[in-house]
Amino acid sequence: MPVFALVDCNNFYASCEKLFNPQLKDKPVVVLSNNDGCVVARSAEVKALGIPMGVPWFKIQQDARRYGIVAFSSNYALYADMSNRVVEILSSFSCNIEVYSIDECFLELSGFARWGFPTYGQVIRQRIADWLGLAVCVGIAPTKTLAKLANHCAKKELAGHNGVCDVTAMTPDQLSSLFEQIAVGEVWGVGRKITARLEAMGIHTVRQLRDANAETLRNRFSVVLERTVRELRGLSCLDLEEVVPDRQQIMSSRSFGTLVHDLADLEEAVASYVSRAAEKLRAQDALAGAIQVYIRTNIFKPEAPQYQQAMTVPLPEASSDTRVLANWALRALRRIYRAGYGYHKAGITLLEIVPRTNQQFSLFVPSQRESSRDDRLMATLDAINGRYGRGALRLAAEGVAKTWQMRRGNLSPRYTTDWDGVATVAAV
DNA sequence: CTATAACTCTCAA
DNA sequence: CTAACGTTGAGAGTTATAG
Numbered sequence: 053m054p055v056f057a058l059v060d061c062n063n064f065y066a067s068c069e070k071l072f073n074p075q076l077k078d079k080p081v082v083v084l085s086n087n088d089g090c091v092v093a094r095s096a097e098v099k100a101l102g103i104p105m106g107v108p109w110f111k112i113q114q115d116a117r118r119y120g121i122v123a124f125s126s127n128y129a130l131y132a133d134m135s136n137r138v139v140e141i142l143s144s145f146s147c148n149i150e151v152y153s154i155d156e157c158f159l160e161l162s163g164f165a166r167w168g169f170p171t172y173g174q175v176i177r178q179r180i181a182d183w184l185g186l187a188v189c190v191g192i193a194p195t196k197t198l199a200k201l202a203n204h205c206a207k208k209e210l211a212g213h214n215g216v217c218d219v220t221a222m223t224p225d226q227l228s229s230l231f232e233q234i235a236v237g238e239v240w241g242v243g244r245k246i247t248a249r250l251e252a253m254g255i256h257t258v259r260q261l262r263d264a265n266a267e268t269l270r271n272r273f274s275v276v277l278e279r280t281v282r283e284l285r286g287l288s289c290l291d292l293e294e295v296v297p298d299r300q301q302i303m304s305s306r307s308f309g310t311l312v313h314d315l316a317d318l319e320e321a322v323a324s325y326v327s328r329a330a331e332k333l334r335a336q337d338a339l340a341g342a343i344q345v346y347i348r349t350n351i352f353k354p355e356a357p358q359y360q361q362a363m364t365v366p367l368p369e370a371s372s373d374t375r376v377l378a379n380w381a382l383r384a385l386r387r388i389y390r391a392g393y394g395y396h397k398a399g400i401t402l403l404e405i406v407p408r409t410n411q412q413f414s415l416f417v418p419s420q421r422e423s424s425r426d427d428r429l430m431a432t433l434d435a436i437n438g439r440y441g442r443g444a445l446r447l448a449a450e451g452v453a454k455t456w457q458m459r460r461g462n463l464s465p466r467y468t469t470d471w472d473g474v475a476t477v478a479a480v
Numbered sequence: 481c482t483a484t485a486a487c488t489c490t491c492a493a
Numbered sequence: 494c495t496a497a498c499g500t501t502g503a504g505a506g507t508t509a510t511a512g
Contacts, residue, residue, distance in 0.1 A: 085499040092493090092499070108498040126499090153493045243491050274505060276490090303501055310496085352498050399500090459497080486509070492502090 054288050055169065055192065055220060057159040058199035059142060059176060062187040062207070064155035065093035068134050069124050071185050072467040072477055080121045084109050087307045087458040088125055125460040131155075133468045137184055145176050150292045158196060160292050173216035193219035196290045197283035200240040201258065205230065231259035231284075241280045246273065258284065298336045298407070304329040305399020308456045311350065312395045315386065318347060320451030322385050323378045325400045327446055330374040331437070333402055334430060339370035339411055341404030343377055345384040350396035361388040364403065370411055373426050374433070377402070378449060 061067065065083035070076045080097035084090065091098075091107050101119055103112060109123065116123065135154045143149055148160035164172050173190035180188050191202030198219050204210075206217035211230050219227065236255055237247040253272075255261050262284040270278040279289040304325035312318055322345060333340055348360035363384040371377060381400055406412070436445045443450075465473035 087497085087499070089498050106498090110497045113497095156493080241491070245490065274490090276505070299502075301502070305500070307499070350498090401501095458499095482512090484509100484511085486507100488507075489505085491504095493500100 053162065053194055054160060054292075055162040055165070055194060056196050056199040056288075056292070057146075057161050057169075057173065057176075058152075058191045058193075058196070058203045059138075059157050059159065059188050060191075060203050060207070061138065061155040062189060063093055063095050063099075064135075064186075065124075065126070065131055066095040066098070067186055068131050069127070069464055070095065071134075072130075072464070076122060080119055081124070082109075082116075082121055083124045083126060084462070086126055087309065088123075088461055089307065092126070123462050125463040127464050127466065129466045129469045130464065134184065134186070138180060138186065138188075141180055141183060142176070145172070145179075148292055148294060150294055151296070158199065158292055161192065169218045169220060170212070170216050173218065174214060177215055187215070189215040189217075191217050191219070194286050195283040195288045196292075197240050197280055198286065201234070201238065201284075204234070204238055210234070228259055231262060232257050234258040236261050239280060239284070241276060246277065249273070298338060298405070299332070300405055302329045302332050302340075302402040302405065303399060304401075305346075305397060306458055307397045308395065309459045310456070312398075312456045313391075313393070315389050315391070317451075317456045318385060318389060318395060318398055319382055319449065320454060321398050321456050322381050322400060323447055323449035324451070324454070325398070326378045326381050327374050327450060329400060329402050330372060330377050330430075331434060333372045333405065334434060337408050338405050339372050339408055340367070340377065340402035341370040341406065342366045342402075343381050343384070344401040344403060345381050345388065345398075346400075347385070347388060347395050347398045349393050357393060359390055359393045361390075363388050366404075369413070370404070370406060372408070373430055374447060378447060382449070 066081045069081055069083060078097065080101060081095040082091045082098050082103070083093040085092045088109055091103065091105065091109060094103060094105065098121060101115070103115065115121070131154060139151055139157060142157050142159060146159040146161060150158040152158055161169060161172065169192045173192055176190055177188055180186055189203055189206040191199045191204070191206055193199040193202045202212070202217040202219045206212045206215050210233060211217050222230070234257060236242055236250050236258055239258055239261065242250070250261065255264055261281060264281065266278050266281050269281055283289050306321070306325070308321070312321070342364055344362055344364040346360065346362035349356060349358050351358070365380045365384050367380060433445055437443065465476040467473045467477050
């Protein structure tokens, strides 16, 4: 029988910001989403103030001033680097690890039973605290869904001790009474909509969901929820996914810092997004067979004239060449653009992605590609940007001033990935 | 009618 | 000072369409 641990960093983004600025210890800290839009991470002090997750930043400016909340723009360079360090440490605790998100990993622990799972969890916790200064919680259980739930219990101190909750050690009675205290919406895979429907059926707690009729739930909901219920009962239905599968589609989109009216600016943005997506495409050694472009006005300003449109272009020949992809994207953009609107967001998606080795050439149209030359050009572009930083070499179409770029008013230094940022740490 | 494509809904971090 | 509300990806189910 498998034993899964779910290791989750506490308040990850906020904790990363605090790490490198000791003055922030015990201070309320939030991290904002892209464009400084919404609160996406809160330190313990902020949670204690009752500031909800996901609230638009501008709506809590009053409270923020009153309580001295310190806000940071998202600093993904920093969070990704810290995340890699966490993964590296966790990898020494199990050969079988799934990196589930930027701040969460599943570990397979069945081989470590002789340690005692709670002890093993404590060692993990201590190691990450000692080596990185980050706090994590550990949930241990025979299924991934239960490990998630156990992690929740550890965080809320509903069960377990010192940030570790081991469900495998609990009796059926203990489990039942624990699950009675937890709302059904806390279960992994049960979101807003399904919670509402379950509530309407009288299912409010995790215990009720676990004990509900699986057949009925499958009919009324889906096979997904049925699996969830079986996992809650201790039957493992979800495997550890150790290898990250290649993407089937790659999306790049952003809200603008201010409303954009001109086609020229939209073109720069779209070209920039294509560049980023094409880099990712080449990194997985694949080609895209189609590209979609979309633009839209601000849906949060219903009083302003609204317009949104998307267009998908099938490519005559699958490609990973930024220039080719950008060309088609810009053609599509010009088709869907309407003057007279204030645009709030644009994005592109690369579709019909296939491994480069599976490239299908056209039977009727002679290939436009001078493959080795074009491939070498893109490889060189990627190499230069890998060495000198993203955007060091780019299409002219991406623009220079980029007046449309997102707001990042409170960005912290890249403490661990940039020499100037490192110097900032030294100066503290 | 069936098989597939296209689209919609839901979820997660 | 203004005005200001994220991004990315997947899977399952439903509906439309082709043959």
